[in-house]
Amino acid sequence: MFHALEVDSLVMAYEGRRVVDDVSFAVSPGTIAAILGPNGAGKTTTVECCEGLRKPDEGSIRLLGRDRVADDEELRRRVGVMLQDGGLPQSPRAHAVLSHVSRLHANPRDVDELLEILGLAERGRTRVRHLSGGQRQRLALACALIGNPELVFLDEPSAGLDPASRRDMHALIRRLARGGTTVVLTTHLMSEAEALSDQVIVLRSGRVLADGPARDLLGGRSMWVEGGDAAAIQALLAAELPGFDYRAQGDQLEVSTREDATPAELAVLAGALDRLGLHSVSVALRPKSLEDLYFELVEAQ
């Protein structure tokens, strides 16, 4: 099967310490893959090897069927990269930055059209340093997309964005994938990975802990409490029923066990809520969240 990205037995060591330790995974064309893992897991190192910014000690990387090292020049034209800090010069105006990057490509997209799509049409004459964080983030994305890449790497694309800008960024990323572009992103936001990705790759200590569609990895069920102040209910329940793990997520409280939660455990939870006088909340058994799976994987090591 043809893969847009194939990482095979990748090893990268610093001062004798393997920070990427035999990492292999593959990403199908036109899909969105999210690389997750705690700080220092090796995400950036892995992605930078894929982007051609670092040379791996061992292993091979193929992008769009080409070899990362031998076909570097061709890949630079076909692959887009959005770096974590944007890597943007601060003094020039937004339009000038994007025009400059567009001239590096043989078949660039139209600069004005791309600024329009990314909601930056009004900001074209603004110097980069005067753009808001979210606008700079979108300009960095524009620079990654201007060359019409078939595969794009996005390092924490919505870091620092407010909820509305994050929603817009997600819509854009989905549109890219629908148009056939393969997207590989790193994120610390489980909600982002869950909402966006077809494939989730969890790294820890330089190794792959899990790799697959989020829905396949999310085997078990959690109990969910809804209809109240999730953080306050969490505090009460943690004292009343110490055996479960609690995680407040927005206005929902996820209550989980190590395994699949059972109807009997749901009854125990419902009893505790009754004893606490919390009669207006509802409880349900539903699939675990990616956040829950992530903590199980990362903490189980």
Ligand SMILES: Nc1ncnc2c1ncn2[C@@H]1O[C@H](COP(=O)(O)OP(=O)(O)OP(=O)(O)O)[C@@H](O)[C@H]1O
């Ligand atoms: N140039 C370098 N020299 C020495 N050690 C390095 C270098 N680059 C990365 N490391 C180490 O490699 C390990 C993995 O780093 P990496 O940046 O890939 O992790 P990460 O998963 O992206 O983390 P974060 O979520 O914090 O960005 C870390 O322990 C880091 O200190």
